Amino acid sequence: MSTAIESGLYVFLLASFVGFEVIRRVPPLFHTPLMSLTNAVAGISLVGSLVIAGSDQGAVSTILGTVAVTASTINVVGGFLITDRMLKMFRPRDAAPKAGAPKGGAAGGASAWDWLLARFRKNAATGTVQEAGR
Amino acid sequence: MNDYIIPLCYLAAGGLFIVGLKGITQPKTARRGLRAAELGMLLAIVGTLLHKEIVDFKWIILAFVVGSTIGALMAVFVPMTAMPQRIALSHAFGALAAGLVGTAEYYNHQPEIGAFTMTAITLEVLLGFLTFTGSLMAFGKLHEILPGRPQVYRGQNVVNLGTLVLAVGAGVWLITDPSRTFLFPVIAVLAAAFGVMLIIPIGGADMPTVISLLNSYAGLSSVAMGFALDNKALIIAGALDGSAGFLLSVIMCKAMNRSFTNVLFGAFGQVDVTASAGGVIEERPVRSASTEEAAMLLETARSVIIVPGYGLAVAQAQHRIRELADALTRNGAEVRFAIHPVAGRMPGHMNVLLAEADVPYDQILDMDEINADFAQTDIALVVGANDVTNPAARTNKDSPIYGMPILDVESARTVMVVKRGMKAGFAGVENELYYQEKTLMIFGDAKKVAEGLVHDLEATVSA
Numbered sequence: 001m002s003t004a005i006e007s008g009l010y011v012f013l014l015a016s017f018v019g020f021e022v023i024r025r026v027p028p029l030f031h032t033p034l035m036s037l038t039n040a041v042a043g044i045s046l047v048g049s050l051v052i053a054g055s056d057q058g059a060v061s062t063i064l065g066t067v068a069v070t071a072s073t074i075n076v077v078g079g080f081l082i083t084d085r086m087l088k089m090f091r092p093r094d095a096a097p098k099a100g101a102p103k104g105g106a107a108g109g110a111s112a113w114d115w116l117l118a119r120f121r122k123n124a125a126t127g128t129v130q131e132a133g134r
Numbered sequence: 135m136n137d138y139i140i141p142l143c144y145l146a147a148g149g150l151f152i153v154g155l156k157g158i159t160q161p162k163t164a165r166r167g168l169r170a171a172e173l174g175m176l177l178a179i180v181g182t183l184l185h186k187e188i189v190d191f192k193w194i195i196l197a198f199v200v201g202s203t204i205g206a207l208m209a210v211f212v213p214m215t216a217m218p219q220r221i222a223l224s225h226a227f228g229a230l231a232a233g234l235v236g237t238a239e240y241y242n243h244q245p246e247i248g249a250f251t252m253t254a255i256t257l258e259v260l261l262g263f264l265t266f267t268g269s270l271m272a273f274g275k276l277h278e279i280l281p282g283r284p285q286v287y288r289g290q291n292v293v294n295l296g297t298l299v300l301a302v303g304a305g306v307w308l309i310t311d312p313s314r315t316f317l318f319p320v321i322a323v324l325a326a327a328f329g330v331m332l333i334i335p336i337g338g339a340d341m342p343t344v345i346s347l348l349n350s351y352a353g354l355s356s357v358a359m360g361f362a363l364d365n366k367a368l369i370i371a372g373a374l375d376g377s378a379g380f381l382l383s384v385i386m387c388k389a390m391n392r393s394f395t396n397v398l399f400g401a402f403g404q405v406d407v408t409a410s411a412g413g414v415i416e417e418r419p420v421r422s423a424s425t426e427e428a429a430m431l432l433e434t435a436r437s438v439i440i441v442p443g444y445g446l447a448v449a450q451a452q453h454r455i456r457e458l459a460d461a462l463t464r465n466g467a468e469v470r471f472a473i474h475p476v477a478g479r480m481p482g483h484m485n486v487l488l489a490e491a492d493v494p495y496d497q498i499l500d501m502d503e504i505n506a507d508f509a510q511t512d513i514a515l516v517v518g519a520n521d522v523t524n525p526a527a528r529t530n531k532d533s534p535i536y537g538m539p540i541l542d543v544e545s546a547r548t549v550m551v552v553k554r555g556m557k558a559g560f561a562g563v564e565n566e567l568y569y570q571e572k573t574l575m576i577f578g579d580a581k582k583v584a585e586g587l588v589h590d591l592e593a594t595v596s597a
Binding site: 035036048 | 357373481
């Protein structure tokens with residue numbers, strides 16, 4: 001067995017154990033954010049997709065790669081943004097109610113837009129994934 | 135130089151993903167964890183873009199722009215009630231990417247592919263395409279484009295299993311000789327077909343388990359991609375994804391006292407079609423009440439536990455229920471929410487909805503935390519939940535839900551059930567709770583009833 005395969009299997013084994021131990025401690029409260037975070041992290045398939053899309057190995061390969069990059073980017077950008085949107089909603093009893101929380105019915109377009117603006121203003125310095133990706 | 139930077143980027147990415155998941159184990163550190171995972175992803179992307187094989191950036195930039203736009207729009211405009219669909223859809227995207235990368239890898243390198251890499255690619259494509267179509271089916275069912283009821287036919291399990299065996303068989307044959315190119319599309323198509331067939335017999339309320347399981351498959355296809363490309367960051371991220379999905383589906387199965395096999399092949403929820411068609415509908419008296427009568431009782435209550443279920447999500451009643459909880463609190467009652475692990479259509483569905491409605495999370499308790507408290511509670515208010523409150527799960531050995539852990543609402547002094555009609559729940563079982571003397575049925579749409587209760591409660595208090 002080659003060293004690459006062997007070390008890969010070790011990494012898989014250990015990462016799975018670490019994953020189990022860490023995720024076991026996630027409270028049911030956060031099960032949905034957990035799923036959407038792991039979705040975003042699963043966007044790591046970008047790593048494979050990017051090489052295929054950019055390595056110029058014929059039209060078919062480039063098309064497959066481009067579609068794969070698009071799909072993965074949707075997961076990365078959408079996954080992180082939506083996890084953040086969710087986590088922001090959780091607050092303990094003593095904290096002040098969030099400003100601008102949609103008070104009636106489904107979230108309207110206006111409040112969602114405010115949320116996006118606020119987020120981009122706040123994170124302009126740190127840079128979000130999609131900005132860095134470009 | 136890049137020979138050092140690229141692997142270090144991946145190493146840091148792998149570490150940061152673990153830090154990110156660790157963060158989400160506590161409310162205080164959750165968003166910090168998210169930042170760590172974002173940074174990890176950024177490093178992985180930057181590291182990949184440094185690869186010297188990447189010579190052409192125009193398609194990458196186009197895909198980034200399109201993907202970011204779609205992703206951001208979805209993140210902003212998808213309402214919280216539609217979260218299960220969105221999660222299913224993103225499993226589909228992730229799995230599609232894995233399947234396509236596997237396909238390109240195969241055609242770019244065949245027939246000179248080692249047996250190990252070929253195995254990895256085959257697994258990647260199998261898992262990728264089956265998760266892709268399976269997740270699309272789950273999306274369809276959750277979004278109600280497709281019928282949510284399980285669709286079954288005679289010999290279904292044999293056909294499904296046969297398809298899987300054929301796909302795996304073709305895979306093994308291809309691994310033994312990667313030059314048999316005709317096998318590759320066969321594997322892809324069979325895997326895609328199996329994905330569809332796997333979800334067809336699964337009903338709506340089993341979706342929490344299925345979504346978790348698909349999450350796990352999507353993770354494993356990333357792991358396979360990691361082996362095919364010898365990339366450790368992929369293996370780590372995939373393993374985390376895979377174990378998260380697996381753990382969640384185990385939790386969901388336990389919460390229903392059912393096995394994986396039963397969820398996947400049991401076609402649960404099918405029973406009630408036959409049972410109700412069989413004409414064993416017996417008329418038994420229930421006590422029903424108007425919102426005014428219920429409000430009068432609620433006014434005197436010192437402690438109330440609200441039990442939300444999928445019906446609350448359907449009626450989008452989370453904001454009204456929070457207003458009701460606020461009104462009760464103002465009236466001096468202690469109000470808490472009790473959540474069954476499988477309430478709703480995905481793990482944690484109810485928690486997210488209540489958080490959206492601004493209910494503090496320390497007011498929301500899990501089944502194990504709150505079950506003992508029902509006995510000291512004046513009123514248990516069940517909103518759109520059914521099977522998870524059915525005492526038959528404890529008492530009736532013949533019931534399909536026997537052995538399932540339930541919320542102990544019947545121990546409360548009074549039980550109020552907000553429900554649209556007397557229809558049985560997902561499991562197709564009559565709920566004994568509704569016929570008990572202490573139970574009051576309030577018939578109507580959860581949102582309207584909650585509105586009515588708030589109104590009448592305020593009227594009663596001020597009178």
